[in-house]
Amino acid sequence: MTSVTALDEPLPAPRRRPPRPLELVGSFEFGGLDGHRLAYTEYGSGPDVVVLTHGIMFSRRMHAPLARKLAADGFRVVTLDLLGHGDSDRPADSWLYSMPAFAEQTVALLDHLGIERAVVGGTSLGANVALEVAVEAPERVQGLIVEMPVLDNAIVAGLLTFGPLLFAARFLPVTVRAVGALARRVPHGNQWVDVVTDTLDQRPAAMAALLHGVFFGRIAPPRSVRGEIRIPALVIGHQRDPIHPFGDADTLAADLPDAEFVQARSPVELRFDPARLTExxxxxxxxRYER
Incomplete structure (x- = not known):
């Protein structure tokens, strides 16, 4: 009798991890020949597109986990660094920064990538930008994801929070440079450490221009205009967040004719315990894409 050893038996096929959705980093010029460079990242591929924009002084990196989850579900997701943020150019002219201007940049991204329609969403600043895109180019918007919108109830808290930063950037720029230098020394590799260091790495003149342009311009479409936005919207509101009051999100959901409202358990739920909100x-x- 011939014996068969374990070496003669076929080895089990190695278990393969599912492939990570393709991620591509790109940039484009916005504003003609003398325009500014805007950076973006694409996750996944396909005809059904989601565009995400970030909070003020943050970068597109904050939406990487959500983008990867949506890409793994078969969507093409694009995260954009708005002017003055992340890897995009950071001019020092305050007139370049406003919610309508950021909306124009988002539409320009769609044009650059040849995207006819997309679900457009964002957090805080990005939430208001999504609303402005819906006003400026409703035919380009398949749906809205609005997390932490900033309306009238947030103005005082916003000024108290960002006013000292504007003062420091204008009159104590050495402090901004020092914080940025320290942030650049922190090793990269952790998602949220990288997000924080991105936020701290500011340039005084550009930071002052950004804060001045945003807080002394139009914060959000007025209520009469919001009532005409008939695009389906998912509005996410947070308790215990003075800069993004629950009342602002609740009011917005009531103002929009076709809105679904979701209450987050905390301002950081989507960042650190994302399963429920991501679902x-x-x-x-x-x-929105009738899947």
Whole structure:
């Protein structure tokens, strides 16, 4: 009798991890020959597109986990660094910074990538930008994801929070440079450490121009205009967040004719315990593309 050893038996096929959705970093010029460079990252591929923009002084990196989840679900996701943020150019002219201007940049991204329509979303500043895109180019918007919108109830808290930063950037620029230098020395590699260091790495003149342009311009479409936005929207509001009051999100959901409201458990739920909100966002995007 011939014996068969374990070496003669076929080895089991190695278990393969599912491939990570393709990620591509790109940039484009916005504003003609003398325009500014805007940076973006694409996750995944396909005809059904989601565009995400970030909070003030943050970067597109903050939406990387959500973008990867949506890409793994079969969507093409693009995260954009608005002017003055992240890897995009940071001019020092305050007139370049406003919510309508950021909306124009988002539409320009769609044009650059040849995207006819997309679900457009964002957090805080990005939430208001999404609303402005819906006003400026409703035919380009498949749906809205609005997390932490900033309306009238947030103005005082916003000025108290960002006013000292504007003062420091204008009159104590050495402090901004020092914080940025320290942030650049922190090793990269952790998602949220990288997000924080991106935020701290500011340039005084550009930071002052950004804060001045945003807080002394139009913060959000007025209520009469919001009532005409008939695009399906997912509005996410947070308790215990004075800069993004729950009342602003609740008011916005009531103002929009076709809005679904979701209450987050905390301002950081989508960042550190994202499963529930990510599922709601993914379901909303699926519904917009009738999957």
């Amino acid at each position: 709601r966002i993914t379901g909303f995007v699926r519904d």
